[in-house]
Amino acid sequence: MFDYSGCIHMHSEYSFDGLRTPEEIISSANSCGLDYIIITDHFSLEAKKYEGWHRNTLLIAGEEISPNKNHYLAFNIDKAVIADRTESNPQNYIDDVNRAGGFGFIAHPDHIGNRKFGVNPYTWINWDITGYSGFSVWDLQTDWQETLKGPLTAVMSYLFPAYFLKGPKKETLERWDKINIGAEQLKYGIGEIDNHEAVKKYFKFIKAKIFPFDVAFRTIRTHILLEEPLSRKKEDIGRVLEALRLGSSYISNDYFADPKGGFVFKVSKGKVSVRVPRRALIKIIKDGKKIIEKISDGIEISGAEKGIYRCEIFLKKYFYHPWIFSNPIRMD
Template identity: 30%
Template sequence: MTTSELTCVVHVHSVYSDGTGTISEIAAAAARAGADAVLVTDHDRMGGLAHAGWHGDVLVAVGVEVSPSHGSHLLAFGTPAPVRHNGRALAQILDAVHEAGGVGFAAHPFSRGGWVLGRAGRAAPWGDLRVPYDGLEVWSLVTDTLEYLRSPRALLRFRRRPDEVLADPPAENLAAWDALGARRRVPAIGGLDAHQFGLRRRGRVLVRTMAYERTFALLRTHVLLDAPPTGDAAGDTARVYAAMAAGRAFIARDSLADATGFRFAGAGGTVAMGDEAPLPAGGLELVAQTPTACELRLLRDGEVIAADDGVADLRAHVDRPGVYRVSAHLVRHGRRRTWILGNPIYLR
């Protein structure tokens, strides 16, 4: 039974690769933004590992973004050192992550490229989503947003008022995730790809845009644990990684409203988010609950099969196999926006 929930900001870059913040600065930004944990993933480096652990009330976990030049970047969590990728096929990289005791999530796997970042904005999708990764970023906030902006004016508006520009994850991402789930479990996380772009000189950031604190408020992965953190950083970090790989997590736009307390499960706790189980004879009642009234949608294999608006509870009896997931939506800044994306329950 879930007894603890941590709000995590995932996929963050520091001074150890192409970010502009130190680990302590990033932890402080997370604390100001109200996040419980930061998952740092620098490109092919784990210099931040020496500073991992509890920084006050914020847990800093250090993984690595394995970054082959051809794309197919992988967020590796739980490895003691960076994973070599030169000359290795993607499946071999994943094998190395697993052999080192880690888990691997596909980073911005649906990247399409965009003009905003110039050469850095070249498409970097995953070449083969059939390999045995442990999960994926279904919503990579900075990457997906910058790739979809179509003009300098739109970019300026995003920098000034990001909550007004952000609405939904790309529909193509969700469709691909649903299709992948028909074949096997595919736990999803929301990644930021946060860098705090800018110029750092002599220990100070002189110029910055998309600051960590602001970005950390926009999209989070809420991780559900079976017990509260103990204060043992290594053990708490391992439990966060295990929960993500089990699909015991949901993605939320907490800047629209605090999503803490969202749950999606079978009635009576028969199945939980991330579970894969046979459909019981006679079917099963699925229950979604939110802390704030909203529009709730239950989807099977990507199609809405039940929905209600202005509610904080949605119940539906299902009697067909499928991949069932829930999304919650709120009207903010003049339009309906995705608030919560839950991981699926797989009924086979």
């Protein structure tokens, strides 16, 4: 398999709260070694004119449909889907995206913001929905904002965000497993950074860019796995998006170690196996329950029963940090 890493969900100057031009974002993505990025401006596809390869990074434009609640990332559409800011039924725009031939992922479903730091909550409220491909399992901003307790933790976690990240939220993972058990079509996960590089002011004296793209791009990435290498032509856009839609991908925090090419998770005919490029804490989850936990560079289970399997990997750097989260695979 060919492993390509990228970052999903970021805002350019085409968003009211974005700052950077697509060219500046591309330049950061190039220097961070990203194979692809997906810019998702609020109700806008203006970044589409930059779609394509820029040196070693493929730029893809999606849209963040972002009313007051229920933010949705729409991919593979030609025109922005505009919803009213007060629209409270996300099924309407999920359907609009599907009708336009696109697909989408729920953004930062368990974002609760941080009142002390003036960050409003943008939670996904309405779960009585169909027709979406999956949701964000791990969002840099959701995770990071919850680490902010006071001025000191704010400064430390700003300087060393990767050390403070706690990983996907428990309620997000539990909901993911619950939705997938018994589902006809599995819902897949993506990682997102929801980065703006906007300047924020905290406690009157702290002024910071959240985050410089050079920092955010080194954290939560979504790796896609392809049978054939990318061709470096425009058709690659469709191939990257299709891999995300079909869950041929995994999420990782690449700050401590980039697992590119070294992470393998296989589930078939009674066998479940995991390989990681470094010795780490491996957990295998079956139908929402952890069935094995081991420190190793791989695990193999034979005689495994039918069910939905995924794995979680934690890497030790002083203490264990969340590292890799696979997509679910069903064993029939």
